[in-house]
Amino acid sequence: MTETSKQDRVLIFDTTLRDGEQSPGATMSHNEKLEIAGMLDAMGVDIIEAGFPIASEGDFEAVSDIAKNAKNSVICGLARANAKDIDRCWEAVKHAPQGRIHTFIGTSPLHRDITALSMDEMANQIHETVSHARNLCDNVQWSPMDAIRTEHDYLCRVVEIAIKAGATTINIPDTVGYTIPRESADIIRMLLERVPGADDVIFATHCHNDLGMATANALAAVEAGARQIECTINGLGERAGNTALEEVVMALKVRHDVMPYDTGIDTTKIMGISRRVSQVSGFPVQFNKAIVGKNAFAHESGIHQDGMLKNKETFEIMRPQDVGLSGTSLPLGKHSGRAALRAKLDEMGYPMADNQLKDVFVRFKDLADRKKEVFDDDLIALLRDAGAADQNERIKVKFLRVICGTEAPQSADLTLEVDGVDKQITCQGDGPVDATFTAIKAIFPTTARLQLYQVHAVTEGTDAQATVSVRLEEDGKIVTGQSSDTDTVVASAKAYVNALNRLLVRREKSAPDADVKTVKYTDAV
Ligand code: KIV
Numbered sequence: 001m002t003e004t005s006k007q008d009r010v011l012i013f014d015t016t017l018r019d020g021e022q023s024p025g026a027t028m029s030h031n032e033k034l035e036i037a038g039m040l041d042a043m044g045v046d047i048i049e050a051g052f053p054i055a056s057e058g059d060f061e062a063v064s065d066i067a068k069n070a071k072n073s074v075i076c077g078l079a080r081a082n083a084k085d086i087d088r089c090w091e092a093v094k095h096a097p098q099g100r101i102h103t104f105i106g107t108s109p110l111h112r113d114i115t116a117l118s119m120d121e122m123a124n125q126i127h128e129t130v131s132h133a134r135n136l137c138d139n140v141q142w143s144p145m146d147a148i149r150t151e152h153d154y155l156c157r158v159v160e161i162a163i164k165a166g167a168t169t170i171n172i173p174d175t176v177g178y179t180i181p182r183e184s185a186d187i188i189r190m191l192l193e194r195v196p197g198a199d200d201v202i203f204a205t206h207c208h209n210d211l212g213m214a215t216a217n218a219l220a221a222v223e224a225g226a227r228q229i230e231c232t233i234n235g236l237g238e239r240a241g242n243t244a245l246e247e248v249v250m251a252l253k254v255r256h257d258v259m260p261y262d263t264g265i266d267t268t269k270i271m272g273i274s275r276r277v278s279q280v281s282g283f284p285v286q287f288n289k290a291i292v293g294k295n296a297f298a299h300e301s302g303i304h305q306d307g308m309l310k311n312k313e314t315f316e317i318m319r320p321q322d323v324g325l326s327g328t329s330l331p332l333g334k335h336s337g338r339a340a341l342r343a344k345l346d347e348m349g350y351p352m353a354d355n356q357l358k359d360v361f362v363r364f365k366d367l368a369d370r371k372k373e374v375f376d377d378d379l380i381a382l383l384r385d386a387g388a389a390d391q392n393e394r395i396k397v398k399f400l401r402v403i404c405g406t407e408a409p410q411s412a413d414l415t416l417e418v419d420g421v422d423k424q425i426t427c428q429g430d431g432p433v434d435a436t437f438t439a440i441k442a443i444f445p446t447t448a449r450l451q452l453y454q455v456h457a458v459t460e461g462t463d464a465q466a467t468v469s470v471r472l473e474e475d476g477k478i479v480t481g482q483s484s485d486t487d488t489v490v491a492s493a494k495a496y497v498n499a500l501n502r503l504l505v506r507r508e509k510s511a512p513d514a515d516v517k518t519v520k521y522t523d524a525v
């Protein structure tokens, strides 16, 4: 790489598996994390933040296994500002061809208050912890959490300390999504100008989306000199999420004329990974989401359709193919064979091994018998259900019949298989879904609270599949289950059971207070 091209290259740091997984309800299984990491590596992500190794045994194992399987990406783990966290992080990332320790501490007045450290005490701690990390690993990233609300003089001081202690990347997080593009750029410019040694490290930008400006703020930071963007697939992340990988990458590609920076991302893999992350995290992508939303390339009005037929560039600034869509969406039907299904799945970015295809084909035939046309989105929903069935499910829906209509009471006759044993019950409720959920709770009692119940149609028509999302909360642990079926009540029952299965996995995997969502950042500071 020449000096000039190095200046124009922006590194993509994906934190879907760490910051993204911190979204309430977005818990992924071990295998799902490995699969997503493999996809990120294959699409050209420079650095994958694979998790928070001290947070739980499960997180440690996930980061270690991702590190062992890494091909091209640097594998990074998160650590608070203490030796125990940093040692544990190194134990996990050291298996990667290239590992990185990412250590952080909150530097704004609000965070200094919580840790009860004076400015000088915190400065010392930064020096000690970054030096400790650098003694273990020559690739160290340091973040002053809530950098945007940190006094500028103090921010310059602590960044200088971290650089002197051996940090190779300095990440500037807008932890609460508070900044605006001009300020985001000014802070990077100030650090580059004022901090001795700033030219020898890479500055990163990490933006949250609380005011809907995460992507704009990240790009402004790049224009000011940041050369690493931290982001997640579909913008997953705490609260309103993070900068979305697909947005910054496509913005840099489409507006290369005014932002002449390159990433190493193969953009044709964007749609496939977006769909897979949506499936495994249980977070549907909003229809009008930039780049990856269902409507991002749809044209409804006559004027737009007419323009598109004459010249696609009239209403499209990028081609669907650029992000991995075929551009056409011909439905399959009940006469479609295995070869047609395989070709369609290949084209959609889901290549299947023979044994996987066998299972998916059976499900496809079952759906095609009930539904006239099977669209891409129907297939995606079907794949999600096939994936869910793969994960050792302790509870399964075996039989459901509901009586509903204008005459109360509505009732549900339900059989669940729990750990291989069939259990049957009939319950009444205020509507068919309430009766069904009451029956599930009667067979498998928990203290889990239903936080969210959401239904949306996958495709059009009265025979459309309904995708149902169910979010449960138990002792601060939040899980989301999803399922799809042409019968909304069946989809609801399966989504509830899917959430319960995920809850059981989380109960097993995380000891109390040892979970990425419950671990406190002041512990052992
Ligand atoms: O938002 C944030 O500040 C973070 C840090 C841990 C980098 O995610």
Ligand code: ZN
Pocket: 019, 173, 175, 206, 208
């Ligand atoms: Zn963050």
